Amino acid sequence: MSAATLLLPLTESVPGLAAPCPMHPAVDEVGVELARWARGFGLETHPSAGFERMAGRAFADSGVDAVLLFAKWLTWLFHFDDEWDEKPAGRVAETVENAFARLARIAGPPAGSRPPGDDRFTPRSPVETAFADLWEATAGRMSPRWRRRFLAGLAAQGRACRAEAENRCAGRVPSPGEYPRLRRGTAGPYLFELVEPCLGVEVPARLRWNVTWRILVDACNDVTAWCNDVASHPKERANGDVHNYVTVAATAFGLSDGGAVAWVNRRIARRAGDLRAATGRLPALFDRFGLSAGQSRQIGRVAYAFLAAPRAQLEWLLESGRYDGRGLAAPEAVP
Template sequence: MHAFSHSTTSTPTAVPVPPALSLPVIESAFPRQLHPYWPRLQEKTRTWLLEKRLMPADKVEEYADGLCYTDLMAGYYIGAPEDVLQAIADYSAWFFVWDDRHDRDIVHRRPAAWRRLRFRLHAALDSPEDHLHHEDPLVAGFADSMVRLYSFLPGTWNARFARHFHTVIEAYDREFRNRTQGIIPSVEEYLALRRLTFAHWIWTDLLEPAAGLELPDAVRKHQAYRRAALLSQEFAAWYNDLCSLPKEIAGDEVHNLGISLVKHDGLTLEEAVTEVRRRVEGSISDFQVAEREALEFADSLADGTVSGKEISAAVRACVCNMRNWFSSVYWFHHESGRYMVDSWDDRSTPPYVNNEAAGEK
């Protein structure tokens, strides 16, 4: 199976999908879209990474486009205003860099550096304006992202986003402890933790500024909307586990659904891969049912009032973008250099990371 990459050249190139990772239903029933702003988005995020010193200039030059971080967001938040998409894309790129710093702090046994960063991110989340010039580029870049993301919707949305991201930071701390102590969580423990480390509710929250409207709590928490949102994120997290299993085994990881299934359910690696794939495929078919219910719910909100019409349209836009997440995540995993472990000089050290002890400075 092939897709056409929009990523690194002006001429589309065929991207092969290994048979073990191929999902024909995604390729046939979830047509890929890309926000028309994407070429400028890629250029501006690359510039932002340089300006904020989030990646060394040589690594930005060599790897930034090929990592396809902007492709992932441009394939998800279709219809978002350009400034909203740019803020989301920059934040997403920051998130990947943060994830890499977290990984390097674990690999190089830097608990003090991680603890400092954790507390600084909590503080920057609550008062980003005070951290725009922080000495640690990761903190300053995060603060810049938060100032921008907080500018689109009311303070109630900002408070919710902050609440959700505080839990993500703490989940990363639990992962830090698990990995440094060699603890492989049970399947149920892992699934609960994964919803936080993958930031399920953060990416779902960002559907609202993309749609231009904060959804009322009763709408956002409605079972039809929430189930579709959760399934789209579960697919992304589990498919990521399926694709990143070789990378994470090479990196002595303990957080992967496949690894938990082997350790706690007694499966062979081959059986675990089959089970993760079964869950991935189940999330797709379950979403297709949930999507219909969520769209019916969106239609029911159009009650003849101006407000009802706006909320109905926003919910429909959010649900349509939940659908876009499937194809965007799928192709990202086959186009991004982040998962091309076999091409790395050292399978445990991604070539695009800053492997120095940045956190100890």
């Protein structure tokens, strides 16, 4: 049984997690193409991972290209994430820092402006080669401003993963106060920038940095990251990994596993409420910024993807073979 079943009580208390997501009709074709792409870059992915199904739910009403591009990025992100979560490199801060620096160079200056013979820009590993392919397919669709946003998110993840490595090495469990921001960084902030190129929409800078939009994006990040923590806790605990919200709660408050899961679930429910409330404020915000009806519809598609993401992820967590649910008690009531 998947540990993701411990998230099911949320479907009764969180409106955004209650209703099943529609699935993109071409999800099976996307899965075949995704597997071919991953094999081509040496990214060994178990068939039960089902990243195309998460993308197919998040972009159920979009074109096949949108689903496939996002599924590729998800596949890449989880392989990259496993470099730190499941291997000794995740405990060596300098190794983490160097890996992110190499990705930044690969995504940096255009090929024609790079010094000839400088292999610092040449992908070496399957993860780097796949990243270069995805960056080439994605960045050309977007403005320099968006590309800077993506790279800033990549740098933020690098800083968070370095801090995570230092904590792992020291055996230090983050406090409940510091963990949410740290987890938001390790989740990959750039993942939430990818909705725009997948949909062929770019959110104007003045809206992108508005507090309501920031809450929308950050709340989506938090809800999906914390749900992932509940589902992955048995696996990460078995690996001795202390960077998990369930572990953080259990350590800080002296809770059992079940009590810690219930505590995290309550935080998820509250943050999902922030996500829903921010979405409800968008029509008035669009009017205030003077967006046309067409612009509002296009940007609304981006917002809807954020609103749909938590339920899409929950369904994926329940059906994916990525996480093993052994060893975690049922959630207890927490006052």
